[in-house]
Amino acid sequence: MMTIGSVSLALAGLLVVVASLAHLACIAIGARAYRFMGAGERMARAVEAGKLKPTLITLVIASVLFVWALYAFSGAGLVPELPFTEVALCLISAVFLARAIAFPWLRPSFPENSTTFWLVSSGICLVIGLLYAVGVAALWSVR
Template sequence: MANHAIALAVVWHVVAAGATIHAVMHSVASECWRRPVPAGSGLLLLASASSAAAALTHVAIIAGGPSWYRFFGAGEGMARLAASGSWYPATITLGIALVLAVWAAYAASAAGYLPVLPFLKTVMVAVSAVYLCRGVGGFFLAALAPGGNSPTFWVWSSCICLLIGLAHAVGLSRRWPVLSARGRHR
């Protein structure tokens, strides 16, 4: 029961942090550019902030070393490799961080806060699909616990991916007419 209370507390803090980041991004963007916040961009800003936070978390895991790999559920194998000085865990984790950072930039572009990026709508549909598939698929993987990851890791990471995927998908659907009208369909 204690694990459920801890997990619930973690989810609460993630949601609260996401809402705070969302509010701050709206405020900063409105002040910096002295223009109204684009209609329907809120969920995409939240999606962008979530992907950016995930990217930064992956960089922090590299810096934190083996204990961070264990804490974040990467598995004992990755933690042992990191402890032995292998380049493999850092390379894989940095690769994931870079992908997440690119996804954050695409969501910010779709929200109207960055210049139009190439293939914006196509990439955003793909990113939404990846997050949603990972979110749903992870629940099935929890039963198998592949790769040395615990079922707890699969369940919580799946919940997070599902929420981020929903923010991308719903945010994109709200901005779709604007993106099409502005020629952002490349």
Template sequence: MFNAENKALVLAAYCSGLAAMAHLGCIIFGGDWYRFFGAGEQMATLAEQGHWYPSAVTSVIVVVLSIWTLYGLSAAKVIRQLPLIRLALIVISSIYLIRGVGFIWLMPMFPGNSLTFWLVSSGICLTIGLLYAVGTLQMWPRLNV
């Protein structure tokens, strides 16, 4: 394996990378994948119709999750340190944690998503957010500003 200084951040980065790949799979494989992952019938139907919207939104998510993967690996000292590492880790941890606990307020904005989607995805986000937060706290003194 590789030399990492923080297992929590490596696991968080791994999870972010898996999430990015799952979203990329939705773009590549279309409506059935959007349905399987609970994105809602409207997104699935638009994807099947070849509409640009599902791919555009999902592409942004893929890019963001990929960047978060790199920041997790950077903070764990697997790759070179990226700029604004402390700020990035605070933002990444916060977004995951807020998404994990704030789904109740998000649900009305996305009525096409199933309750199963909200519970599973929120649990995943909460777990990843905790991994980023714990790893960040552990590595904080060794991260350059």
């Protein structure tokens, strides 16, 4: 039987896999996808110019997100336990929550990103961060 913690972490993991795949889709589709996702004109133009940097940045983000999803699935008991799962889940939750809350301070560093990008991505980060937090708190309460 899945507990609220397991369900929360499984849902978080699923959302993070979707986010990882969305990043990979940007690489596959190209500049049009970067623009649609709100990554900014500078990033889209770099893709159009054949620069490697946007692809590498996007691959790193997609890879990190995939690993974070694996940790969520590990905490949910859907995959074998990974090293430092509880610590990792706490840190991942903190990163997502910090990203959600800190967008007003981050935004000036990325002026090309659209307002829609900041609002949507911050909202998604808030939901995912809360799912990780609920999951890890529920797991701790049964131990």
